[in-house]
Amino acid sequence: MVWSGNKNTKKIPDIVIEERLPKYLRALTRMQENGGVERVSSEDLGKALNYSAAQIRKDLSYFGRFGKQGQGYDVKKLVQRLREILGLENKQWNMALVGVGGLGRAIVGYGRFAPQGFKIVAAFDHDPAKVGKKVGTLVVKDMKELGDTIKRENIQIGIVAVPASAAQQVIERLEEAGVKAILNYAPITAPRGKAKIQDIDPVLKLQSMTYYLKQDDQIGKK
Amino acid sequence: MVWSGNKNTKKIPDIVIEERLPKYLRALTRMQENGGVERVSSEDLGKALNYSAAQIRKDLSYFGRFGKQGQGYDVKKLVQRLREILGLENKQWNMALVGVGGLGRAIVGYGRFAPQGFKIVAAFDHDPAKVGKKVGTLVVKDMKELGDTIKRENIQIGIVAVPASAAQQVIERLEEAGVKAILNYAPITAPRGKAKIQDIDPVLKLQSMTYYLKQDDQIGKK
DNA sequence: GTATGTGAAAGTGTTCACAGCG
DNA sequence: CGCTGTGAACACTTTCACATAC
Numbered sequence: 001m002v003w004s005g006n007k008n009t010k011k012i013p014d015i016v017i018e019e020r021l022p023k024y025l026r027a028l029t030r031m032q033e034n035g036g037v038e039r040v041s042s043e044d045l046g047k048a049l050n051y052s053a054a055q056i057r058k059d060l061s062y063f064g065r066f067g068k069q070g071q072g073y074d075v076k077k078l079v080q081r082l083r084e085i086l087g088l089e090n091k092q093w094n095m096a097l098v099g100v101g102g103l104g105r106a107i108v109g110y111g112r113f114a115p116q117g118f119k120i121v122a123a124f125d126h127d128p129a130k131v132g133k134k135v136g137t138l139v140v141k142d143m144k145e146l147g148d149t150i151k152r153e154n155i156q157i158g159i160v161a162v163p164a165s166a167a168q169q170v171i172e173r174l175e176e177a178g179v180k181a182i183l184n185y186a187p188i189t190a191p192r193g194k195a196k197i198q199d200i201d202p203v204l205k206l207q208s209m210t211y212y213l214k215q216d217d218q219i220g221k222k
Numbered sequence: 223m224v225w226s227g228n229k230n231t232k233k234i235p236d237i238v239i240e241e242r243l244p245k246y247l248r249a250l251t252r253m254q255e256n257g258g259v260e261r262v263s264s265e266d267l268g269k270a271l272n273y274s275a276a277q278i279r280k281d282l283s284y285f286g287r288f289g290k291q292g293q294g295y296d297v298k299k300l301v302q303r304l305r306e307i308l309g310l311e312n313k314q315w316n317m318a319l320v321g322v323g324g325l326g327r328a329i330v331g332y333g334r335f336a337p338q339g340f341k342i343v344a345a346f347d348h349d350p351a352k353v354g355k356k357v358g359t360l361v362v363k364d365m366k367e368l369g370d371t372i373k374r375e376n377i378q379i380g381i382v383a384v385p386a387s388a389a390q391q392v393i394e395r396l397e398e399a400g401v402k403a404i405l406n407y408a409p410i411t412a413p414r415g416k417a418k419i420q421d422i423d424p425v426l427k428l429q430s431m432t433y434y435l436k437q438d439d440q441i442g443k444k
Numbered sequence: 445g446t447a448t449g450t451g452a453a454a455g456t457g458t459t460c461a462c463a464g465c466g
Numbered sequence: 467c468g469c470t471g472t473g474a475a476c477a478c479t480t481t482c483a484c485a486t487a488c
Contacts, residue, residue: 011456013456013457013458014456015456015457016457017430017433017434018430019426019430021429021430021433022425022426022429022430023411023426025429026409026410026411026423026425026426027411030386030410034387041468041469041470042469042470043469048411049411050411050413050414052458052459053469053470054458054459054460054461055457055458055459057469057470057471057472058457058458058459058471058472060470060471061470061471061472065470065471067469067470067471068465068466068469068470069464069465069466069468069469069470069471070465070466070467070468070469070470071466071468071469071470072468072469072470073470085433086429086430086432086433086436087432087433087435087436088429088432091432093428093432093435102328102331102332102333103328103332106324106325106328106331109324109328110324110325110424111324112409112424112425113424113425113428116425116428116429118425118428156435157428157431157435164252165256180434180435181428181431181432181434181435183424183427183428183431187248187334188248188252189245189248189249189270189271189272191272192272196431196434196435198427198428198430198431200422200424200427201248202332202334202335202405202422203244203248203334203335203338203340204241204244204245204248205405205420205422206315206335206338206340206379206403206405206420207243207244207247207308207310207338208239208240208241208243208244208308208420209379209403209405209418209420210308210309210310210313210315210403211239211243211307211308211309212239212402212403212418213309213315213378213379213402213403213418214308214309233478235478235479235480237479263446263447263448264447264448265447274480274481275447275448276480276481276482276483277479277480277481279447279448279449279450280449280450280479280480280481282448282449283448283449283450287448287449289447289448289449290447290448290487290488291446291447291448291449291486291487291488292445292446292447292448292487292488293446293447293448293488294446294447294448295448
């Protein structure tokens, strides 16, 4: 190995992985594509993302030294390095969707997964009325086929788009089938299990914003 | 600026508002509806949400003392108190959607906003081909009408579902129109402005999970 | 006896400030 | 010079542990 290792044994804060590196990547990619920017300083990137320059330098330093003093960072190199770190390089990740209601269908139609290397390769539902029907280009499969399909199609990520009442069970079945990462759109918190879970619930986001709204403005008087 | 009914002067960590209180509310509501549970201890609630009991007690203590030693918390009272704190009591919040593409239409069809008191009352697009058409029960309006409609319909929250290239501008227009909270589905980070913004980007969530996946499992190899 | 509420301690994460390199 | 990389200082958050109340 060229650079005598990342001498850095220090613990990387969770939030660096869970939030900031992906945002750095998103912002840098956008700068490349739109502005044709070839170099950024930590200050530039910080301004684009509402972070301090120091924060960005510190975050990147956990993974090596890829800036040049006096110049900043080479955008192309940094993008590539971030992609490697996040496990996005030379890879396509296969995903299975569970739950083909309105939400599930919207997820299949969402245009930003595939270009980023995330492909939905199978869809499941336990409703016999939906099994066999098409969603986009996929034929909906019965839940019985979950385990086999996940192995056969080399699926590493599950997407849960079922009602709250079914979500816990679906997550367990995905974990049993060997899925290691789950994107959960159902409004529940699952017990910690084998898989890494990320939750998406827009209602929670709204409910946190109303805390800040409530003092200055309400509708009751109408 | 005065908060009513909060004698506690200590600073409330952001993450309490932004993440945990809404999750507490979600879990408690579910316990009520499903299990008919009337009381919880901090330990019970912690187990349901993967938090420590101490964390829950500390979080709640920022807002008063609503537990009883030896008994725990009365679920119904706690739910009500949380709803007050978050600004959800006796209120409906009106929202405007901007961007009526595939994503925007899915948002209109999403079934969990209305039951939680969040109602989309207007939809906008700048594409003349879409203006005048219906989305659900709403007639799509031209962006020109944004400011007037927001005032007339008493809209406090904006939802951004436009492409990245248009998002920044849309956010500015919403802020100018007096919107104080924005749910942003576009893959950009907006500069800090007048409104509180919450971002939703499932791709970022996937990209953080692949970091943890990358070591143990890649395509073709086990 | 049992579970809350809370100061104090421990643990994490962020900012400072400057040495060092290009 | 300008800007990175980084220990050290600082700030913030969580956990501990126990007095307190039911």
